[in-house]
């Protein structure tokens with residue numbers, strides 16, 4: 001057995017093949033005996049991270065989508081979203097959200113893709129409804145020391161080819177990702193690896209002599225740098241960000257889950273599309289709406305998502321109602337904002353008003369189609 005597991009402290013050795021974490025934790029089994037099982041309960045449940053770096057951003061995303069969570073106090077693990085009265089919110093640790101989706105104790109959840117991949121272990125019952133909620137960005141990566149025998153090692157290939165690793169003395173990797181780690185090594189044909197399960201401050205393991213390398217989440221890279229570790233080419237196991245995940249069984253069988261998922265998905269997509277877009281309105285004189293449109297469209301930063309929308313603003317002159325000037329409305333990406341204002345001014349625009357967009361609803365939610373097709377509908 002090339003890839004195997006060793007315990008860091010007093011844990012016994014495990015081989016990867018025989019190392020299986022039960023999806024149903026003792027806690028969820030205990031809940032199951034106390035509360036109605038998957039088929040018996042009627043409420044629809046979403047699991048949200050109870051703590052950690054995903055927690056605040058998740059609540060903020062929901063709030064931005066007008067789905068504010070009403071939680072009586074931070075230690076209460078059940079809450080509600082008044083806009084979605086049929087939905088129960090349960091605050092759980094990210095890994096428990098995935099475990100409870102699999103055990104049928106939750107229907108929907110928001111966690112990092114890393115957590116879904118590690119604790120979901122490719123289970124068919126888990127469906128990614130939205131795979132890019134645009135926060136919680138990080139990647140799961142192998143890191144090795146910058147010094148000593150690793151000084152000139154810069155890729156996974158070079159790491160694997162080091163003569164130091166043998167069956168008797170394998171490469172020791174400390175990680176909390178005891179499913180994804182061995183899987184990655186196997187897929188990359190890396191022999192003579194021994195994984196140890198550990199959580200928290202993994203970056204200290206090489207300097208302490210406990211491991212040769214680590215496999216952990218990286219976002220800014222500061223922790224690696226501060227501990228004289230480096231990432232290597234080909235060593236990224238997974239790119240991760242927050243995702244909306246659902247139980248296939250719940251979507252297909254539990255009344256109302258599909259409808260609630262549709263509403264949440266529509267709001268998420270419309271909101272995320274709107275982030276970074278502004279509506280810009282301005283006034284412009286011109287002989288006709290077409291004349292104004294031509295001037296607007298001659299500028300590269302003013303073409304908008306669709307449009308521009310140009311409406312006549314009327315006034316009464318000598319008893320006659322006539323178009324006096326035109327109001328222009330366009331959508332502009334945040335990074336183009338100032339350029340757009342300059343271009344509007346250059347073509348005679350005045351009174352430029354800018355407001356942030358909350359939602360952009362398209363005719364159809366692309367991910368909804370994808371979800372239905374994943375469900376075979």
Ligand SMILES: Nc1ncnc2c1ncn2[C@@H]1O[C@H](COP(=O)(O)OP(=O)(O)OP(=O)(O)O)[C@@H](O)[C@H]1O
Pocket residue numbers: 051052053054093094095111112113114115136137138199217218219220240241242
């Ligand atoms: N730099 C980062 N380190 C760890 N996780 C990150 C980072 N950046 C984003 N994340 C995301 O945040 C998620 C939750 O991380 P967090 O450390 O808050 O909780 P946790 O690790 O599950 O809790 P605990 O460490 O107490 O077990 C990760 O699964 C990942 O998706």
Ligand SMILES: O=P(O)(O)OC[C@H]1O[C@H](OP(=O)(O)OP(=O)(O)O)[C@H](O)[C@@H]1O
Pocket residue numbers: 199200201202203216217218219220221222223224
């Ligand atoms: O690339 P960086 O921005 O430096 O972030 C990476 C670090 O953040 C996480 O630890 P966390 O803060 O969650 O502490 P933990 O080890 O207790 O989980 C992760 O396990 C890394 O150690």
Ligand SMILES: [Mg+2]
Pocket residue numbers: none
């Ligand atoms: Mg952590």
